[in-house]
Amino acid sequence: xxxxxxxxxxxxxxxxxxxxxxxxxxxxxxxxxxxxxxxxxxxxxxxxxxxxxxxxxxxxxxxxxxxxxxxxxxxxxxxxxxxxxxxxxxxxxxxxxxxxxxxxxxxxxxxxxxxxxxxxxxxxxxxxxxxxxxxxxxxxxxxxxxxxxxxxxxxxxxxxxxxxxxxxxxxxxxxxxxxxxxxxxxxxxxxxxxxxxxxxxxxxxxxxxxxxxxxxxxxxxxxxxxxxxxxxxxxxxxxxxxxxxxxxxxxxxxxxxxxxxxxxxxxxxxxxxxxxxxxxxxxxxxxxxxxxxxxxxxxxxxxxxxxxxxxxxxxxxxxxxxxxxxxxxxxxxxxxxxxxxxxxxxxxxxxxxxxxxxxxxxxxxxxxxxxxxxxxxxxxxxxxxxxxxxxxxxxxxxxxxxxxxxxxxxxxxxxxxxxxxxxxxxxxxxxxxxxxx
Amino acid sequence: xxxxxxxxxxxxxxxxxxxxxxxxxxxxxxxxxxxxxxxxxxxxxxxxxxxxxxxxxxxxxxxxxxxxxxxxxxxxxxxxxxxxxxxxxxxxxxxxxxxxxxxxxxxxxxxxxxxxxxxxxxxxxxxxxxxxxxxxxxxxxxxxxxxxxxxxxxxxxxxxxxxxxxxxxxxxxxxxxxxxxxxxxxxxxxxxxxxxxxxxxxxxxxxxxxxxxxxxxxxxxxxxxxxxxxxxxxxxxxxxxxxxxxxxxxxxxxxxxxxxxxxxxxxxxxx
Numbered sequence: 001x002x003x004x005x006x007x008x009x010x011x012x013x014x015x016x017x018x019x020x021x022x023x024x025x026x027x028x029x030x031x032x033x034x035x036x037x038x039x040x041x042x043x044x045x046x047x048x049x050x051x052x053x054x055x056x057x058x059x060x061x062x063x064x065x066x067x068x069x070x071x072x073x074x075x076x077x078x079x080x081x082x083x084x085x086x087x088x089x090x091x092x093x094x095x096x097x098x099x100x101x102x103x104x105x106x107x108x109x110x111x112x113x114x115x116x117x118x119x120x121x122x123x124x125x126x127x128x129x130x131x132x133x134x135x136x137x138x139x140x141x142x143x144x145x146x147x148x149x150x151x152x153x154x155x156x157x158x159x160x161x162x163x164x165x166x167x168x169x170x171x172x173x174x175x176x177x178x179x180x181x182x183x184x185x186x187x188x189x190x191x192x193x194x195x196x197x198x199x200x201x202x203x204x205x206x207x208x209x210x211x212x213x214x215x216x217x218x219x220x221x222x223x224x225x226x227x228x229x230x231x232x233x234x235x236x237x238x239x240x241x242x243x244x245x246x247x248x249x250x251x252x253x254x255x256x257x258x259x260x261x262x263x264x265x266x267x268x269x270x271x272x273x274x275x276x277x278x279x280x281x282x283x284x285x286x287x288x289x290x291x292x293x294x295x296x297x298x299x300x301x302x303x304x305x306x307x308x309x310x311x312x313x314x315x316x317x318x319x320x321x322x323x324x325x326x327x328x329x330x331x332x333x334x335x336x337x338x339x340x341x342x343x344x345x346x347x348x349x350x351x352x353x354x355x356x357x358x359x360x361x362x363x364x365x366x367x368x369x370x371x372x373x374x375x376x377x378x379x380x381x382x383x384x385x386x387x388x389x390x391x392x393x394x395x396x397x398x399x400x401x402x403x404x405x406x407x408x409x410x411x412x413x414x415x416x417x418x419x420x421x422x423x424x425x426x427x428x429x430x431x432x433x434x435x436x437x
Numbered sequence: 438x439x440x441x442x443x444x445x446x447x448x449x450x451x452x453x454x455x456x457x458x459x460x461x462x463x464x465x466x467x468x469x470x471x472x473x474x475x476x477x478x479x480x481x482x483x484x485x486x487x488x489x490x491x492x493x494x495x496x497x498x499x500x501x502x503x504x505x506x507x508x509x510x511x512x513x514x515x516x517x518x519x520x521x522x523x524x525x526x527x528x529x530x531x532x533x534x535x536x537x538x539x540x541x542x543x544x545x546x547x548x549x550x551x552x553x554x555x556x557x558x559x560x561x562x563x564x565x566x567x568x569x570x571x572x573x574x575x576x577x578x579x580x581x582x583x584x585x586x587x588x589x590x591x592x593x594x595x596x597x598x599x600x601x602x603x604x605x606x607x608x609x610x611x612x613x614x615x616x617x618x619x620x621x622x623x624x625x626x627x628x629x630x631x632x633x634x635x636x637x638x639x640x641x642x643x644x645x646x647x648x649x650x651x652x653x654x655x656x657x658x659x660x661x662x663x664x665x666x667x668x669x670x671x672x673x674x675x676x677x678x679x680x681x682x683x684x685x686x687x688x689x690x691x692x693x694x695x696x697x698x699x700x701x702x703x704x705x706x707x708x
Contacts, residue, residue, distance in 0.1 A: 158468045171603075173440045178595060178603045181611040279675035282609060305595050315600045 164319025197258025523570020577623025
C-alpha cells in the first residue's frame with residue numbers, strides 16, 4: 001500500500017475500565033482531538049472510535065511519515081493529560097493488513113464483549129461520520145471504512161453472528177412479539193420491585209404499550225416505584241394496590257413478576273376464573289423471581305404463556321451458541337474481504353507508476369519523431385498522422401505485456417518487486433513525483 | 438408430456454420449492470432463501486396465470502372452468518397469491534411457507550383430473566358462478582385452515598418452551614386475526630356457491646330423489662353447518678378463540694379436502 005494504515009487502541013480485554021475511562025473520547029472531545037491531530041500531522045487521516053468497551057485510533061499516513069505508534073501514544077497522552085506509562089501497556093497496535101483485519105473484526109462484532117452485538121457497527125459509523133465532519137477522512141480511510149461497513153452487512157446477513165437475543169430483557173420482548181402483533185392496546189403490569197424486573201420492563205416499554213401498571217406487596221413502595229419509572233421513562237404509570245392485582249389480570253396482557261415472596265403470589269386456584277373474565281385473550285406471564293412467584297399450574301389454562309428465569313436464560317444460551325457457531329464463517333468472509341481490499345489498494349497504488357511508464361515511452365517516441373521529421377522534408381499532414389499513429393501503436397504493444405504482468409502480480413500480492421524494478425530501470429520515481437505535482 | 442402435465446409438475450414443484458425456501462429462511466440465516474422463495478412462487482403463479490389466460494382465450498370463460506383441471510389450476514393460483522400476500526406481510530411471515538405447500542399440494546392434485554372429460558353442464562350461466570364461488574371460498578377456507586395449523590404449531594412451540602424459532606414465525610395474534618377473517622369472508626361466498634348450485638339443479642325432475650345420494654352435496658352441507666357455527670362463534674362467542682378457533686379452522690380445512698375428494702372420486706351424480 002502507498003499509504004500506511006495503523007490502528008492503536010485498547011478494549012475491554014486489554015485494559016481495565018479505570019484505564020479505558022481515562023483515555024476515552026466523547027463526541028465533542030473526539031472532534032477536537034481529530035482536528036488537533038490534523039493540525040499536528042497535516043498529511044494524516046484519522047478516525048476515532050471510542051465506546052465504553054474500546055478506544056481505537058485509526059490512522060492513515062504516507063509510508064515512513066508521522067504519526068507512527070510512538071507519536072500516536074504521545075498524542076493520546078498529551079491530549080488527555082495522562083502519562084503514557086500509565087496506559088501504554090494496555091494498548092495494542094496493528095499495521096497494514098493486520099489493521100484492516102482488526103477493523104473488520106470490530107465491525108462484525110467478533111471483538112465485542114457480547115459476541116454479535118449490533119451496537120458496535122452503529123458506533124463505528126458514528127465515529128466515522130464524526131471524523132468526516134472534522135475533515136480528517138481522506139481516500140484511504142474512506143475506502144477502508146466503507147469496505148468495513150459492507151463486510152459487517154454481509155456477515156450479519158449471511159451468518160447467524162447477530163441472530164437471537166442475548167439478554168433476559170430482550171428475550172422477554174421477543175416472547176411478547178411472538179404472542180402479540182401490536183402493543184398499542186396492551187397493558188403491562190409489573191409485580192414487585194426487583195432489579196431484574198425493572199430491567200425487563202425497560203425493554204418491554206420500547207414496544208409502546210397502552211398502559212403500565214405497577215404493584216408491590218407494600219403499596220407505598222408501589223406508588224414510589226410508579227413515580228420512579230414514570231420519571232425515568234417519561235410514561236404514564238399507575239400504582240395498583242396489591243390486594244387487587246389478581247383482579248386486574250382480567251385486563252392485563254403482559255405480567256412481569258419479580259417479588260421476593262417466598263411463596264407463589266399467584267396460584268392456579270386464584271387464576272381459575274381469570275381466563276373467562278378476560279375473554280380468553282392470550283396472557284404472557286414472565287416470572288423472573290427466585291423463588292418463583294407464579295405457580296407453574298397457572299400455565300395449564302388456555303392462552304396463558306408462562307416463562308421463568310431459566311426459560312429465558314436458556315434462550316439466551318441458545319442464541320450465544322448459535323453466534324459462536326457462526327464465528328468461523330465470519331472469519332472466512334473477513335479474510336476474503338481483507339485479500340480483496342489489499343489487492344484493490346495495490347492496483348490503485350500501481351496507477352501512477354503505469355501512467356509514468358506510458359509517459360516515459362511516449363516521450364521517447366515523440367522525441368524520436370521530432371528528430372526524424374525535418375529529415376523527411378515536406379510531408380503531408382496525413383503522412384505525419386500515420387507516423388504518429390504507428391509510434392503510438394508500437395509503444396502500446398511494447399508496454400502491453402509488462403503492464404499485464406504488473407497487474408497480475410498486483411492481484412497475487414507481489415507487485416512490489418516489479419514496481420521497484422521498473423522504477424529503477426526507467427528512472428520513473430521522478431516522473432511519479434511530477435505526476436503528483 | 439402434454440402441456441397440462443407440464444404446468445402441473447412445474448407449478449407444483451415451484452410451490453414446494455418456495456415453501457421449502459421459506460422453511461430454510463425461518464430455520465437459519467440462509468441469505469438466498471428469500472429470493473428463491475419469491476422467484477419460485479412468482480414462476481408458479483405466472484405459469485398458472487399464463488395457462489388460464491390461454492385456456493380462456495381459446496375456449497372461453499365458461500368452458501374453461503367446466504374442466505376440473507382448470508378449476509384446480511385456478512384454486513392453486515389463488516392460494517399461491519394469498520401465500521405471496523402473506524409473504525409480503527412481515528407479521529404473517531412463516532405462514533407463507535405453509536400456504537405455498539398447500540398451493541403445491543393442490544397443484545399436484547390436478548394430476549388426478551388430468552384426463553377427465555368435460556362435464557355436461559356446459560354454458561349454463563349459474564355453473565360459472567357456482568364453480569368460481571367454490572374455488573374462491575375454498576381459497577379462504579384453505580388459507581384459514583392453514584393459519585389454524587400454523588397457530589396450533591406456534592402455540593405448541595410456545596407452551597412447550599421450544600423457543601428456537603421465536604420471532605421467526607408469525608405472532609399468535611396475527612395468525613388468529615388472519616385465521617378469524619378467512620372463514621368470515623369465505624362463508625358468504627361458500628353459501629352463494631351452494632345456492633347457485635341448488636338453483637341450477639332444482640328444476641331437474643330427479644332432484645328430489647337423488648340429492649341425498651350425492652356425497653359432495655352432503656359434505657358441502659356439513660361443511661356449511663360447521664362454517665356457519667364457526668363464523669357465528671368467531672363473531673359472537675369469546676370462548677371460541679385462540680386454540681379452539683384454530684382447531685375448528687383445521688377441521689374446516691379437513692372438510693374442504695373431503696369435499697374435493699368426494700367431488701372428484703365419489704360423486705358421479707355431481708360430475
